[in-house]
């Protein structure tokens with residue numbers, strides 16, 4: 001059974017009003033912090049010290065920063081603050097998964113999930129409050145889009161979780177070894193705020209994560225994939241979910257703008273710039289919709305064609321997390337394994353994602369969706385769904401391959 005804790009909400013205090021008038025240092029990567037310190041007449045190495053205090057030690061009070069001169073601490077106190085996120089609740093799964101809901105104001109709530117495994121600790125981070133892409137199988141997509149998160153709100157999830165977990169688990173060393181941008185939102189539709197947050201994750205004075213341990217997951221925003229390849233080529237996961245355009249456009253509406261061929265060409269270009277040697281394709285297994293042997297065989301053909309152009313990939317098959325508004329069902333495990341076998345027999349590395357935190361609804365958007373329907377989108381999507389399900393060919397299942 002999961003354990004849930006409802007945490008306090010912040011009020012409007014004089015400190016919060018003062019904060020609104022000064023810079024939140026969680027918004028700055030090291031370059032930004034150096035520029036900020038420059039404006040205060042301070043040298044770059046002061047920014048490095050400050051950055052380490054904030055991100056490595058979790059400091060929120062300038063008076064804690066004892067190796068900074070008192071005069072600098074006073075300057076900082078007048079010009080800046082360090083404001084993390086306000087947790088609304090925490091949900092602890094029996095399997096060790098922890099999910100937080102954070103209040104980001106105006107009724108918006110975002111989710112962050114920590115997934116511990118024997119050899120790693122992965123944090124799944126949100127990039128937007130809601131999401132405008134509207135994937136049919138995604139609980140967040142059904143809630144609509146509210147706003148982009150700030151850099152401070154993106155990195156604030158890692159900052160909060162890392163320092164909470166160290167205390168909670170009684171550790172002094174780093175707990176979170178991997179970050180995946182797979183929470184609420186399409187990260188590449190919030191690129192300007194995302195990029196400094198990614199740089200903070202990689203910075204040796206910040207979290208010191210290697211590029212291969214930070215994954216951006218995208219539904220296929222092609223121009224921004226090209227930007228990311230140049231600016232900060234972390235690991236890339238692409239939500240594919242279908243082997244042909246008609247079905248993909250139904251499941252991932254962004255496909256109408258950037259169809260599969262364009263998306264895979266962008267993946268090939270990304271790979272040329274990224275140090276990682278393959279792209280991960282995420283494929284949510286939907287019963288009778290995209291989980292048939294013919295879909296697997298089409299994927300094999302698609303990947304053969306693009307591997308000739310240099311694309312190396314692996315597939316991650318994701319059991320669908322059903323939610324009532326979707327009208328879709330999870331493929332059974334026999335179907336998932338049969339699908340995986342076709343891919344693997346064709347030489348494609350394929351994994352099946354373990355479900356974690358089922359007792360706390362750890363899949364993206366499932367708790368925040370209980371909090372609110374941001375823009376009445378659930379109502380609109382209920383209407384659209386009727387048309388969408390007409391557009392999807394739901395077939396009877398073949399068993400065994």
Ligand code: SF4
Nearest residue numbers: 131134135138141185
């Ligand atoms: S799967 Fe990702 S891109 Fe699609 S609606 Fe959900 S959060 Fe947005």
